[in-house]
Structure formats: C-alpha cells, structure tokens
Amino acid sequence: MSAAITRAACEDLLYEEAALLDEWRLDEWLALFVEGATYEVPTAGAADNVQSTDTLFYIADDWHRLCQRVERLKKNTAHSEFPRSDGLRLVSNVRLLGEDGRGMLVGSAFVTYRSKNDRTECFMGHHRHHLVLVEGRLRIAAKRSLLDMNSLRAQGRVSIIL
Amino acid sequence: MAGQAVGRGASPWVREDGAQHTFRVARDAFTQDSILSLERENIFDRCWIYVGHESEIPERNDYLTRQVAGRELIFNRDRGGAVHAFLNICPHRGAMVAREKKGNALGFQCFYHGWAFNNNGRFATQIAEGNYPPDFNAQGCANLTEVPRLESHRGFWFVNFDRNACGLIEYLADAAAIIDLVADQSEVGMEIVGGTQEYGVQANWKLLLENSFDGYHAITTHATYFDYLANTAGSMTQPLLLGDNNRSRGVDLGNGHGMVEYPAPWGRPVAQWIKAWGEDAKAEVEAKERRLVELFGPERGHRMARLNRNMVIFPNLVINDIMAITVRTFYPTTPGQLAVNAWTLAPKNEAAEMRRWRLYNFLEFLGPGGFATPDDVEALESCQRAYCNSREAGWNDISKGMMKSSPAADDEAQMRSFWREWDRRLGAGVAP
C-alpha cells in the first residue's frame, strides 16, 4: 500500500487542501479527511511530539469537534470569521517521513496569511499530515500544524484553519 | 477640570448617577496615551500584580523569565528554596541576565561582559584586582535588583513595585476567599499544566478585563459555542442561568476586584459530570463532589462543584473557574494593544482521563483556537476600532442592573466596581 504513496501524490493533495481552504470550500475540505481524523495546533513553538492529553494546545479536535469547527465557521455568528477574512496558504518542502500506525507521515512547511480589517497576519510553521489510501484515493487521517513562532502576539487567534 | 472638586461625580472619565441609575465611561479612557501613562504610574506601579504560580518553579534553582507590568522579570527559587523576583537586567550595563524562558540554574551569567550572579541575586564574579575598588559591591550595586515586594496567597505569587503598598492579603480583600475556592479543589495542591497561550489583542487592556467577567455577552457573542453544546451529545446538564437573580450574581469583591457566579450547562472536572465523559468518570466526579462536601460542608462543597466563577483581580489577573480553570494576565503595550498570557490550572494528582477531559473542555471554549475566545477578540477589536468615533459618540454605558439590589451575572455591577477603583486610582494622579 505504501508503495503507491508518492511524494508527487502527497503534494497534489496538500495543494488541493490549501486551495480549498483559501477558497473557503470547507465541506469539500472536510471531505479530504477520513472519519475519525484529528486536527491539532499546539501552542507556538511546541515540540513536534507534544500530546494534547497532558499539554495545553490552541486546537485539539477529535472527529466530532473537527466537524463542529467546520459547522461553526460556516455560520455568520462565527464573528471572528464573519465577515470572512481573506487568506492565502503556501505549502512547500514536502517530504515523506515514513509510515507508522496512522498512515504515511508527510512533512511540509507552510506560510499562511490572514487578512481582515486592514491588517494582515502571517502564520508560519510546519504541517505533519498522516495520509492513507482509501479505495485508491489519498485521504487525511490526521493533521497537526506546528507553529514555528514565538507567540501569537501579532496574530491573536487561530480562527481560520491553517 | 478647573474649579471642580476632584472626586466622585467630578471625574472626566467615569460618570455615575445613582438617582438616574446610569453609569458611563468615557471612550477616551481606552485610546489616550495620557491615560495609559497615568495607569502605569497609579495602577501598574502601585497594585499587586500577578507574576506566576508556585507550581511553575517547583524545585530549588528553578527559574522562569516573564514580562510583568511592563518589566522584564526573573521569577525563581534559590538554592535554599526561597522564592525571588528580580528585574532581569544586568547591574553592569543592562543586558538581560537570563534569556531563556525557563530553566534550572545555580546562577545567572550575563553574556555581555560575563558578570555572574548567584540565584539569590548576589554578585559572584572574581574580577582581577585594580579594576574596581575593594569595597565596590559594599552597597550591593553589583547585585541583581529585587522587585520591592513579593508575596503569595495559596500558591499565587504577586509583585508590587511600590515599597509602601499594603500587604497582599489586605489588597485581595474578598477575592482571597474566591482564590481559596480554586486552591481547595485539590488536597495535594494545584498546578499549572504545560503549555502557555501567549497571544495579543489589538484593543485596550480594559476591554479584555470587562469581557473576562461579562455574563451579558455570552448568548450573543458565543452563539456558535452554545450551538456546539447543543450538537454534542451528553454535553449539558443544567441550564445556563446568568440572568436568574436567585441563582446567579455579580459581586463587588472590594478594592476593584469583582466576580460573576452562576450555574451553567457544561461539565466541570470539579465537579459537575456530563454524559459525554462516560460512566467511569461519573463515579469519579461524584466522589469528588462528595469529598468536597465532607471537607468543606454542603454549602461550600456544592458551590465549589456546581457554580462557575469568573473573577477579575484588579487590575489584570483573571481566574475563571468554569469548564476548566483559566489563569490569565494581560498588560497594555500601547493604548490600543495588549499582550495576554493564559494558562490552565488543575489538581496535581488528577487522573489522566480527567485531565484529558479538562483540557478538551478548555479548548472547546477558551484560547486563540477555541470556539469562543476568537469571537471575544473580534468584539474587543471592534470596540477599539470604533472608539475613533468618541468625539461625537463619547460614552460607554455600563448601567445594566443598577436598579437591582442583587445584580445577576448578566448585569454589569462587577464592572462598575472595577471602574470605580480605576477612577479612584487615576484621580489620585490629578492635581486638585
């Protein structure tokens, strides 16, 4: 199965994911994930291996809360993102880091810009995606976005999906 | 101000009219550099300011560095275990002597010219004879400067830059007993959990202060959070009763401190069980509540277990004992910008499964990625942005519940207690 997962295919998926988020096509974005998937953002500067069970994160969504996050972001009562921010995601430095129990671990670097109310903030860091092949299609089993920053002083919030 | 007496009723910033039941605050108080200067001088340089929790430096020689009230501080334990707070600046020519966020070290060495200090602050460098007189450090000019006052209550450490300030306990007034309701949740002590949320808001610090114990905004600002609870099986017990005068209240805790206290639907690890946590957790949470009742009697025990408290300790410490416990402090960098540090506090001996639920609870509501805090940030920034209109529309209204003898948690009594103290302290800086 792993033989079928190439870097090029992973890049295609990560670029597709970035585009769906940039275009605010959140249901289609969620459909990239397998049921039971998780999405996590540890605090700025955290080590790659921190666990949300014993450490405070910004975001540690199980499947239910990830679905609810998307539901929330679609509402015009999600005030931080309504009116919506504009954003752009750059993904690069894609590497296959090997397979483990959750799938193929794919590392990438990201820069995400968020612009609203005449202010533009930048989030930078690295993603760790676990990707799996489901009926020939690459899907996301877990996504962790690690911020390579000191703090969120300038950004203030992670109300978008990185 | 010419010709007017300084005091209640004469304030340029706070207008309270008891007869009309109105309370107004000038929007300029959120935007002016001159106000921030007065706040630094009369509030942040004179009040007790939270520096950290004892569990953050549990061992001898542990230290951390932190910005507190516009200063760079070292908060540490020396070789004998005594707790200190030093200004993080080299007595030589001013570089920071500790530049890591935290660590364990017998001393600190300035990297600039190499002066070294024991972790009790004393100069500890042998410099070749002939460079300085033999009694050079006789008056301590080569030692680290200690913060003038450092005191603690139940593991919460505070500094004061005013040598003549009253003691911490006197300052805390009725807020001390509310801290106790948090500290007493564990028989072996409470601890700050790993992971700090350090973020910023483009708004005046007093906007975050008001927001931190504002029951009035919950239903509207956080509509999506309550949608989420409704969509999450087994996430709710009792109804949210912010406006029920009999079961919720807004309280003046003295010296500008205030609190709202109310029942709410969400689960509380200590100790309000929700179905989503499962049957095993139920036994544990119920046992916890029984134990609180055994230790503290039914009234205080049930209060600790079932009621939520959002407390502001004047001027900038928030301890919210809600779906989890958040300890949050913030400081203005400019009139229109603040820096927040937020932690979560938990019982030291908490079972791993309960700790997991506690953190899960925290993140569903609180912090930069929660389902609620980002919308608070949006509201605060929206207010700050609109205060540019203050010349034509100059006053905030903080009158809600003034006619009531016992204000509820969705009234604004607790904010009025803050503003009265703020006004009193700033008034002290105005020449009569």
Ligand code: FES
């Ligand atoms: S500034 Fe520290 S040794 Fe010179």
Ligand SMILES: [Fe+2]
């Ligand atoms: Fe809020």
